[in-house]
Amino acid sequence: MSSAETIYHPLPKSNILHDGRTTSPIKKIDFLLCNSCFWCASYLNLGTSFIVVQCPLCKENAIEWIPISANDAYSFDYNPVTGVIVEFSNRNKISG
Numbered sequence: 001m002s003s004a005e006t007i008y009h010p011l012p013k014s015n016i017l018h019d020g021r022t023t024s025p026i027k028k029i030d031f032l033l034c035n036s037c038f039w040c041a042s043y044l045n046l047g048t049s050f051i052v053v054q055c056p057l058c059k060e061n062a063i064e065w066i067p068i069s070a071n072d073a074y075s076f077d078y079n080p081v082t083g084v085i086v087e088f089s090n091r092n093k094i095s096g
Contacts, residue, residue: 029068031086036060038084040076042068 028045037058043065054061066086068074073091078084 029070029072031066031068031074033064033066033084033086034058034060034062035064036062038078 030043030045031040032043032052033040034055034057037055037060039055039057041052043052052063055063068088071091073089075087075089076084077086
């Protein structure tokens with residue numbers, strides 16, 4: 001069985017949320033993928049020193065970091081037979 005999910009979250013133009021609170025600006029975005037168990041996540045680097053080295057699911061040190069541009073969107077699909085497919089596209093072309 002295959003499951004696909006398109007990840008698309010517009011980045012705010014400022015660091016002020018709709019309720020008036022402020023957030024740290026996102027410095028960099030990475031797609032994290034464990035080459036052992038295929039756990040994955042989007043990593044929003046807010047300038048903190050927290051870095052994922054070990055997979056939180058299988059505990060292997062097999063995390064691959066793939067940089068994502070602020071204008072990128074991606075679709076992730078996993079199938080036990082075919083493996084992992086990550087498709088990248090320009091979010092400006094998707095929304096406009």
